[in-house]
Amino acid sequence: MANLLYTEYEEKIRPYIDLIDSLREQGLNKDLTLPSIAVIGDQSSGKSSVLEMLSEIALPRGTGIVTRCPLELKMKNGTKGSQWKGQLNYRDVSLLLNSPQDVEEEIKKAQIHLAGKTGISSELISLQVESPCVPDLTLIDLPGIIRVPTGNQPQDIGNMIKNLIQSYIGKEETIILVVISCNVDIATTEALKMAQEVDPKGDRTLGVLTKPDLIDRDTEKDILKIINNQMVPLRKGYMLIKCRGQHDLITNTPLANALKKEIAFFNDNVHFRPLLEKKLASFQHLSSRLTNELVLQIKKCLPGIQEKIGSKMNEIMKQLDKLGGAIPEDTKTKVHNLTSRILAYCDELIHLAMGEYKKDYPIDVKLHDFAREKFTEWYKKLDGVKIGLNENAAIMVKHHEKNSKGRELPGFTKYRIFEAIIREQIQELLEPSLEMLNEFSARVETTCNTLALQHFGSYPLLVGEIQIKIAEVCNKMERKAEEMLETNFKMEAMVYAPDEMYSYKLMEFQSRGQQKGNSSMTNSSLDPQAMVIHLHAYYQIAIDRLVQMVPMVLRYYLLQELSAQIKITLAQLLFHYKDVDALLQENDETSEKRRDLKDNLDRLTQARNLLMNY
Known part of the structure; x- marks a missing residue:
């Protein structure tokens, strides 16, 4: 017995x-209980x-x-x-x-x-x-x-x-x-x-x-x-x-x-x-x-231990994948390795510029979310300026009528006054648009650098070179966007709208004036109140153009063109940089982390093999 x-x-x-x-x-107790x-x-x-x-x-x-x-x-x-x-x-x-x-x-x-x-x-x-x-x-x-x-x-x-x-x-x-x-x-x-x-x-x-x-x-x-x-x-x-x-x-x-x-x-x-x-x-x-x-x-x-081991192994393999494999020995393979890394970085940047996000993207990397927030602020600013114009247009007209008269007889100054007020209002929006450009450009550069650290953080020299190139491309695209904005604002100073569009918008504002019982707004253009409705009508057309034009310029140069230019620039970096070995010099912390992860993975693999019999 x-x-x-x-x-x-x-x-x-x-x-x-x-x-x-x-x-x-x-040592499995280091990984789980x-x-x-x-x-x-x-x-x-x-x-x-x-x-x-x-x-x-x-x-x-x-x-x-x-x-x-x-x-x-x-x-x-x-x-x-x-x-x-x-x-x-x-x-x-x-x-x-x-x-x-x-x-x-x-x-x-x-x-x-x-x-x-x-x-x-x-x-x-x-x-x-x-x-x-x-x-x-x-x-x-x-x-x-x-x-x-x-x-x-x-x-x-x-x-x-x-x-x-x-x-x-x-x-x-x-x-x-x-x-x-x-x-x-x-x-x-x-x-x-x-x-x-x-x-x-x-x-x-x-x-x-x-x-x-x-x-x-x-x-x-x-x-x-x-x-x-x-x-x-x-x-x-x-x-x-x-x-x-x-x-x-x-x-x-x-x-x-x-x-x-x-x-x-x-x-x-x-x-x-x-x-x-x-x-x-x-x-x-x-x-x-x-x-x-x-x-x-x-x-x-x-059963829970086996499940946790599997989850841990998947997590470690993802971390190893981010770190990349061990650095190859021969130069040809190194070049291929670096090319693959740069292409992966550029592809992710292009997807990011298009608004195609990974599930685990943090909010500060989502450029389109930031852009949408800034463009909403721009829309509200334009709307606020429009409200200000509506409230002060009559005062502006009287001011210009009093201070702009020259040798002309009464009744001949109205279009020049109209044009001067519109130009003043439009040009006041140039500075805010450039401020938004600077803020957006800084955010894009920060995001590009953040992604670079995620892809190449274990190679200090490579990260440094890439960040220099990113700064150069961002500055170049920012200058182009600035030139484009300034050109558009100069064109807006011409005060132009198609006749049919302007007439339709004018009739719309006149109709609103009649509904409010303000008959003076429909009088001859010689009346200052009539000038106000003309200003309202044209400024709405200009606002509609600016509210779309500025965001489109920023998106084109600082997202679409910038991501494409970075890809070209980094490809040139790879082929013009003489010492590829130096670029792929890994820091000690990353090498140690890779070793620890591999040891951890080996430990988990052995544990999984032991558990297969139970």
């Missing part, structure tokens, strides 16, 4: 424990004693905060008669341990190295133990929760510890093992409160009650209420254990004897004896329970 159970264990339990340990050894059991408890709850009884090794003891770094305790059940083996790892230190007695001192040294003499650190200390006396189990011991700092401890050490604990127990893959002393009020247990915050239904939480030998007589029923889930219910429930007492520690009672004394204690207690039969008490049953819980959690999480 024993051999049958052992065979079943080796076939159904051990492989899953080994799988997660292998994934950890490969692996199933684990995190051990938490208030200070002096007996947390360290629980771990000692499970692992049969002595952990640091003393007053105050004893566990000051997360301790990953990986236990592996060795073959019968095999020697005890231990290994301690932290940062770049890897230390083989020859005896269980060496563990406590080496962990103390590691904590001082990572956290100083009084602080705490989130850096992990990993202890691997192999022995015939330990279960196949991995636990993560976290610092005990304190409320008030003592001695030279940082004033915010309580919050620091809670934040550290939160970073572990907040993950859905983690089973929370809450250690609670029987001689305290469970309702005031900080560790249990923290577990409830991240696991309100208690699906991932297992409570372990310690120190049943220290409770007052006739309070055993209160402990049984907790065990029976009648106080603070947990889906995984509670278990009761008895660690080595103070006398056992002073006399250095071996752990094996302590385990026997624990069984005897429960058998002798009429209240707790049934818990042994239900497998809710003793380290023997706790060890088996934890192993089974961990395996169930592993099985539950495996």
Whole structure:
């Protein structure tokens, strides 16, 4: 029967424990969260004693905060008669341990190295133990929760510890093992409160009650209420254990004897004896329970782990694709490589100029969105000027009539006044149009440089050369656009509109004047009020031209022509630049990032291959 159970264990339990340990050894925990059991408890709850009884090794003891770094305790059940083996790892230190007695001192040294003499650190200390006396189990011991700092401890050490604990127990893959002393009020247990915050239904939480030998007589029923889930219910429930007492520690009672004394204690207690039969008490049953819980959690999480590995691999391959492959050795291939990169950049810039966006484009790169915003402002400005003209046209007419008379007889000045007012109003719009041109040109240049950094950011010299060329093309296109705007405004000074168009617009404004009851607006052109309606009619025609002409000039020169010119200019850069090797000199940061991404991808690939059999 024993051999049958052992065979079943080796076939159904051990492989899953080994799988997660292998994934950890490969460093997969750097990429995603692996199933684990995190051990938490208030200070002096007996947390360290629980771990000692499970692992049969002595952990640091003393007053105050004893566990000051997360301790990953990986236990592996060795073959019968095999020697005890231990290994301690932290940062770049890897230390083989020859005896269980060496563990406590080496962990103390590691904590001082990572956290100083009084602080705490989130850096992990990993202890691997192999022995015939330990279960196949991995636990993560976290610092005990304190409320008030003592001695030279940082004033915010309580919050620091809670934040550290939160970073572990907040993950859905983690089973929370809450250690609670029987001689305290469970309702005031900080560790249990923290577990409830991240696991309100208690699906991932297992409570372990310690120190049943220290409770007052006739309070055993209160402990049984907790065990029976009648106080603070947990889906995984509670278990009761008895660690080595103070006398056992002073006399250095071996752990094996302590385990026997624990069984005897429960058998002798009429209240707790049934818990042994239900497998809710003793380290023997706790060890088996934890192993089974961990395996169930592993099985539950495996599909999600495989999915996350696939997502991570896709993400890394995209990043590698952005970085490009390793720089080729021969010049011909380098030229081909650089040509492909430049063409890809230019194609993206052309699509951007056409308003064809990728899904992940940030808003500050979407030039057409910016253009639409600026052109709307331009339309509103023209509309505002038109309203101003409508309100002040009569005043302008009277002013010009008074100040523009020469030798001519009355009645001969009207068209010249009309023309002068129109020219003044149109020319006032030249400066705002040039300001918009400058702002738009600056935005286009910034966007071109942003894309250049995305495509060539790992090649500092190449980026510098491309940005120089971008600036040259932007300045050239801006000058052309400026010349075109100035030419158009000069043409607008001619004051022209087709007769039919002007007549139609004039009739439209006259009709509005009649509807408003302003009959003077339909009188002879000798009347100043009649001149006003002529100004309104023509200015509307001019506005209709300007509201389209200025945006079209900007779009043509600063989007369409600019993107085409950049493509030609960069092609010339490639063929006229003598030292292509220098252009493709990659910075150290990019080379290191590519290496890290490839290492990460290799790690994920190995993990995926391991998981294919499960």
